[in-house]
Amino acid sequence: MALLPILRYPDPRLHKVAQPVRVVDERIRALAADMLQTMRQAEGIGLAATQVDVHERVIVIDVSEKRDAPMVLVNPELLWTSDERVKGDEGCLSVPGIYDGVERAAQVRVRALDEHGQAREIAADGLLAVCIQHEMDHLMGKVFVEYLSPLKRGRIKTKLLKAERQDVQERERERA
Ligand code: K1U
Numbered sequence: 507m508a509l510l511p512i513l514r515y516p517d518p519r520l521h522k523v524a525q526p527v528r529v530v531d532e533r534i535r536a537l538a539a540d541m542l543q544t545m546r547q548a549e550g551i552g553l554a555a556t557q558v559d560v561h562e563r564v565i566v567i568d569v570s571e572k573r574d575a576p577m578v579l580v581n582p583e584l585l586w587t588s589d590e591r592v593k594g595d596e597g598c599l600s601v602p603g604i605y606d607g608v609e610r611a612a613q614v615r616v617r618a619l620d621e622h623g624q625a626r627e628i629a630a631d632g633l634l635a636v637c638i639q640h641e642m643d644h645l646m647g648k649v650f651v652e653y654l655s656p657l658k659r660g661r662i663k664t665k666l667l668k669a670e671r672q673d674v675q676e677r678e679r680e681r682a
């Protein structure tokens with residue numbers, strides 16, 4: 507298994523649209539295992555392949571309290587979303603340190619393949635429903651900050667670009 511680098515907003519690769527997986531094989535199982543390890547190490551509850559610069563429709567999620575119930579969703583499709591909406595704060599491993607309110611469907615039904623290529627249907631509410639929608643947005647090239655006002659988004663972009671520049675300078679100082 508390997509830890510994968512997570513792309514950071516505003517990296518343009520976060521806006522690529524992921525392609526369907528043709529076959530769920532060892533390559534996809536290895537990708538999912540690496541993504542789960544990366545998600546756990548970053549203390550996230552979800553991760554989309556887009557965020558690790560792989561543009562295929564794979565997401566991993568674990569919203570369980572003990573983080574011991576991982577889910578792998580390949581080629582996820584939303585079958586149904588409730589009319590009821592909920593607004594809650596979201597974070598994103600590609601937008602570190604930023605949390606803001608996003609409105610989502612309160613309940614969803616999703617069809618996906620698991621890591622063995624078996625078709626599954628999942629009925630979700632609460633944090634799982636929110637996380638599924640957040641990760642499926644990533645596969646469509648959408649980052650949660652795009653739901654925020656242009657003013658907020660601009661401030662977030664500036665802040666993260668500044669942090670990125672500081673990181674680069676720090677690494678250069680360490681190497682010198
Ligand atoms: O996609 C990602 O970057 C992962 C993201 C998923 C997510 C979090 C909150 C709402 C919707 C989707 C994260 O895991 S960020 C970390 C985080 O916010 C969190 C961590 C532990 C418990 C609860 C939230």
Ligand code: ZN
Nearest residue numbers: 597598599600
């Ligand atoms: Zn995210």
